[in-house]
Amino acid sequence: HYRCRSAFKLLEIDDRLHILRPGLSVLDCGAAPGAWSQVAVERVNALGTDPAAPTGFVIGVDLLRISPLEGAVFLSQADITDPSTQRAIQNLLPAEKVDVILSDMAPNATGIKELDHQKLISLCLGLVNLSQSILKPKGTILCKFWDGHESRVLQNKLKEQFQDVRTIKPQASRKDSSESYYLARLYKGK
Numbered sequence: 001h002y003r004c005r006s007a008f009k010l011l012e013i014d015d016r017l018h019i020l021r022p023g024l025s026v027l028d029c030g031a032a033p034g035a036w037s038q039v040a041v042e043r044v045n046a047l048g049t050d051p052a053a054p055t056g057f058v059i060g061v062d063l064l065r066i067s068p069l070e071g072a073v074f075l076s077q078a079d080i081t082d083p084s085t086q087r088a089i090q091n092l093l094p095a096e097k098v099d100v101i102l103s104d105m106a107p108n109a110t111g112i113k114e115l116d117h118q119k120l121i122s123l124c125l126g127l128v129n130l131s132q133s134i135l136k137p138k139g140t141i142l143c144k145f146w147d148g149h150e151s152r153v154l155q156n157k158l159k160e161q162f163q164d165v166r167t168i169k170p171q172a173s174r175k176d177s178s179e180s181y182y183l184a185r186l187y188k189g190k
């Protein structure tokens with residue numbers, strides 16, 4: 001019932017590393033068509049399906065249109081790097097900040113590997129900056145990157161700002177050899 005196979009990457013990562021749980025609020029960056037948001041809605045109990053557990057919140061953002069999903073709030077046709085999108089997110093959040101930022105974002109690939117790598121790294125670096133205003137202390141970022149020269153720059157920046165940073169290569173992304181994820185936990189921000 002997932003909108004896209006990418007769901008299985010998040011399920012696999014979350015089964016292993018437990019980043020989502022009932023009651024958490026999640027920002028899903030690059031959410032279209034919405035499979036990661038589907039997983040997040042289930043795992044944070046955004047619909048209150050389990051009445052005994054706390055109810056979470058999911059907001060998804062994408063440049064593309066995203067079909068509505070019960071339990072999630074979507075900002076379609078919105079660029080996460082745009083300050084007006086960032087303000088819109090903040091206005092929609094139930095609390096000031098989120099517990100988890102997910103990013104499966106990918107820029108339109110030019111086919112020039114080094115350039116695509118750099119574009120995705122700078123999107124991720126932008127998310128680290130955004131954390132300051134939108135991520136709770138002790139919060140988590142999971143972000144996709146394509147490996148290359150500047151991966152270290154991103155990794156070092158994450159290590160400055162999070163206590164626990166690891167690299168994840170899900171089984172489900174085996175065929176895309178350059179795709180990996182950084183999982184950064186325990187945000188040091190105030």
Ligand code: SAM
Binds near residue numbers: 123
């Ligand atoms: N995780 C999604 C799912 O499971 O349905 C799939 C995400 S897809 C691999 C990557 C998405 O990132 C694309 O839909 C693209 O439009 C989006 N994206 C790329 N740059 C973006 C930006 N600056 N702001 C918002 N979304 C962006």
